[in-house]
Amino acid sequence: MTTQKIGVAVLGIGSMGGGHVQAFRSSPWVERVVGYEPTAERAKERGQELGIPATTDLESLLHNPQIHLITIASPNDTHCELTLRALRAGKSVLCEKPMGVSLAETQLMLAAERETGRFLQIGFECRYSKLYQMVKDWIGAGLIGQPLNSHCDYLCSEFLLRDSWRSKSPSGLIAEKLCHYLDLPRWWFEQPVVELYSQAAPNFVSYFNYSDNHNILYRFANGATSSLNFVMATAETFHGDPLRDMLDQQWDDGHRLVYLLYGTKGAIETDVFRRRIRRWEFTDKPDKLHSKIVETVTFPSSADELWFHNAPGQNIRISQLVAEGCLPELTATDSYESMKMVFAAELSEREHRIVKLNELD
Ligand SMILES: NC(=O)c1ccc[n+]([C@@H]2O[C@H](COP(=O)([O-])OP(=O)(O)OC[C@H]3O[C@@H](n4cnc5c(N)ncnc54)[C@H](O)[C@@H]3O)[C@@H](O)[C@H]2O)c1
Structure with missing residues (x-):
């Protein structure tokens, strides 16, 4: 056919x-x-x-x-x-x-x-990126045991511009940028998120209609937890989308896009600006818990798109x-669950309280 x-x-x-x-x-x-x-x-x-x-x-x-x-x-x-x-x-x-x-x-x-x-x-395209698919594969192969905790640090320069539709948008950066980075742990952990708390400090960027920084903390149904820390403004100014190129210069000027995931048997780190994914193995020895880096994979700048922006x-x-x-x-129902996290974070910041995800159903 x-x-x-x-x-x-x-x-x-x-x-x-x-x-x-x-x-x-x-x-x-x-x-x-x-x-x-x-x-x-x-x-x-x-x-x-x-x-x-x-x-x-x-x-x-x-x-x-x-x-x-x-x-x-x-x-x-x-x-x-x-x-x-x-x-x-x-x-x-x-x-x-x-x-x-x-x-x-x-x-x-x-x-x-x-x-x-x-x-x-x-378009949750990070799910098609090799860097994040490798995390999924390593977890699926049992290499870190059961994932229990993840941290994401996303720090970048202001790249939305003063007079763009983005800086004047009625919706904020949680929906615009962070939805990707809330969606990924849901996909990796394969657990529903049950509650979420988020805070934002006063802005660095005066001309946004919304917050330019967020500290989001959430808990999955099995007790696993995750956090996402975001600040737009602190890294050195870049005249374009900082995730598209120039990573070599940016990794040391304040840009970060790093996940750390901890499981019962090991850990994984993804680092976009260092073009690297690493894995640790934990061993319970008589004196203490030992941890060792057992795998490091890097990728060349020519493969940036495939690895983290596919x-x-x-x-x-x-x-x-x-x-x-x-x-x-990727079903619309699944994407809806990630979007609920976005709106729970916005609600949490408005009302200064923990939001149960089922409040949004
Ligand atoms: N997946 C990703 O990582 C990623 C990256 C960048 C942008 N985006 C998304 O892509 C979308 C566009 O972003 P962009 O950076 O290309 O913005 P852009 O401003 O470069 O392009 C938007 C285009 O839409 C046009 N437009 C305005 N109103 C319209 C309407 N009613 N109907 C159809 N077109 C209209 C504008 O004239 C403009 O050409 C946004 O939703 C953004 O969140 C996703």
Whole structure:
């Protein structure tokens, strides 16, 4: 049986949308890629830069039988409405994170997926990154025993810019950035999160509509705990997305994106800015618990995208799933659980209290 190639429409062909276009153009399961922008000027400019047809007529894309997959790479507060329209038009949808900017929006997106029965996958692309898949594989192979604790430190320079939609967005950085880093431990630990507490100090960045720092602490159903500490502002200023290149310089100027996971038999550290993943083994000896680094894997700068920013790999895989009529690899229900952590953290900071995740159901 030959698989029919699909047509893809990318809604929002800015920075991330441009990456989507390139990934789909390289996919063997895709035969056409078109773009959508709300204004004619922007559609023309970006269509020409990317070398694709780009339109301002969303309805025509939604009703075009040659378009099978709609991907949404527009500002966060448009994700819900565009997803609902695309699913209800019978399209498969890949929507960039976050899955909505409020709990109500996330629930609407989940309800639309259930009501239409269509394909909906949220762009939690870290799940396709080799660095984080290796953590999953090492835990799955029992190499650290049962995971019981994880810490994530994410420290970076301000890279959203004073006058961008991001710095003025009604939703904050927990939804915009940290949803990835709350989603990963849920995936690794394979446990539901039951409660969460978060705090934010006053801002370093005066022009954000939201906090630029968060200390989030949460507990899983089996008693395991995790924390995520984030500060945007402290590292040396970088004029671009600091996760895309220049890691060699940045690892020592204050940038950090490190996970430490502790299990009953060992530990794992992932370190994006050092391009490294390491593993410790614990041995219970008569004098004390001994710990030894037993495995270190590094990757070259040429493989950065594959190792920790594998949106292209995710998109190509999704085009295959849609072309072959398969279900999403990452379900909307699962992404909803990570988004509940986002909104629980926002609620916890507003009300200065521990939030039980089932309060949000
Ligand atoms: N997965 C990741 O790691 C990752 C990384 C970066 C961005 N993103 C997500 O991708 C999305 C876009 O981010 P970006 O950095 O490309 O922003 P961007 O500002 O570069 O691009 C957004 C584009 O959307 C267009 N747009 C505005 N309103 C629109 C609407 N109503 N419908 C369609 N298009 C519209 C803008 O004109 C612009 O071209 C965001 O949701 C962001 O969170 C994800």
